[in-house]
Amino acid sequence: MxxxxxxxxxxxxxxxxxxxxxxxxxxxxxxxxxxxxxxxxxxxxxxxxxxxxxxxxxxxxxxxxxxxxxxxxxxxxxxxxxxxxxxxxxxxxxxxxxxxxxxxxxxxxxxxxxxxxxxxxxxxxxxxxxxxxxxxxxxxxxxxxxxxxxxxxxxxxxxxxxxxxxxxxxxxxxxxxxxxxxxxxxxxxxxxxxxxxxDRKSKNAIKMESEVISNLDFYADGKLAVGKVTQEVLRKTGCTMDEADGIIVRMMSIDGVEGACLFKETDSSVRASLRGRSYADMAKAASKFGGGGHTLAAGCTFNGMSLEDAEKAMIPVLIDTVNAR
Ligand SMILES: [Mn+2]
The missing domain is CATH 3.90.1640.10 (inorganic pyrophosphatase (n-terminal core))
Known part of the structure; x- marks a missing residue:
């Protein structure tokens, strides 16, 4: 109450x-x-x-x-x-x-x-x-x-x-x-x-954004966009992870995308930031992996998991999520 x-x-x-x-x-x-x-x-x-x-x-x-x-x-x-x-x-x-x-x-x-x-x-x-x-x-x-x-x-x-x-x-x-x-x-x-x-992004952050955006994967006829901020991307562009915050907004601005997932790789875990456009219940998807949030903006963390394994676990759930209509 x-x-x-x-x-x-x-x-x-x-x-x-x-x-x-x-x-x-x-x-x-x-x-x-x-x-x-x-x-x-x-x-x-x-x-x-x-x-x-x-x-x-x-x-x-x-x-x-x-x-x-x-x-x-x-x-x-x-x-x-x-x-x-x-x-x-x-x-x-x-x-x-x-x-x-x-x-x-x-x-x-x-x-x-x-x-x-x-x-x-x-x-x-x-x-x-x-x-x-x-x-x-x-x-x-x-x-x-x-x-x-x-x-x-x-x-x-x-x-x-x-x-x-x-x-x-x-x-x-x-x-x-x-x-x-x-x-x-x-x-x-x-x-x-x-x-x-x-409007205070560093030049490096814009470089990182371009790098991540140009390597997006699409699933479910383009309804799901998946991006990755790896340690390698951070090293290459000289960025810290907190500078990756706006990238998922760019992903959601792509025509036809109903859901977006941005994986953020750290030394010990992988964090997945999730966004939905209209009907995709991202909080429900996140809760399957111990995460949560709002229907259209959620997240979860895969502790001690490689980025590859996190992708394998998460993407099928997200495909179902953007197809659930
Ligand atoms: Mn809030």
Missing amino acids: NDTIKSIATIMKDLDNVLIFPHVNMDGDAIGSASALCLALRSLGKKAYVMINEPVPKNLDFLECGCTTTDDSVLDDVQLSLMLDCNGMNRISGREKAWERGRLKGCIDHHSTKAKEIRYDFSRIEPKSAATGEIVYNVIKAMGCEITLDIANCIFAAITTDTGNFQHTNTTSRSHEIAGHLYKIEGFNSKVISALIY
Whole structure:
């Protein structure tokens, strides 16, 4: 059962020391909504931090707003550990110790695949919200906080990234309404934020994108596109894996593609990012391999598996997924 925005706001207003946990491989919604909430809590005189254990991707660095920390012992007493834009322990891996410090555990998320291993003292999961940033915006308003320019930038970044610039089918009138409110904040400029997020790719990243795109495999009469970011591609182009983020968007822009899968090879695992266009249930496909996400945007990780084996396991499932109609 979901707690109401109002009751969550009331609980949060009563707490002084809060740690916020965005998910691993953080995206604009994870770090944007985490920093927005952190800034709002600080504006109420509370101590709050966004607990991370990996660098914030370069194109999202402006969303840190002085909120992030990697220090497990940053607060003496943690009254609340709050999971944001995710709801299971595997999504905050490497930060379990810090998570356990919270006397209360809370969760604000919009992913429909629910983890059951945590007993939250309060939680709100809205699968119909395009971004966790939308829910966080409402919590911030319910706490009576002013939407500062920094908070507005964070919320806008959260919504624009999770809706693919308001193009994905998860976009609702509320996404636009909240964005509309942000335009009224003095100094707010959506173009500036979009340019920071989308227009700071390195030349090498563009080279990597070309390399991956020119080697795509197609299945199911072109309905499924599969790409690979191998360690070799990274070496050859001098890129890091976080620079591969936009490639799947390009794959989805190909005419006739209903589903896309981008494999990302690391030393010890293979991560599959999945996207669907209209009917392909990618969350279901990902869940077959212990992953999850949204219907049209999901992912899973193959631990200790070669890229070849991951492909062998995944592609038949994806062919069925794009043919399921
Ligand atoms: Mn999200």
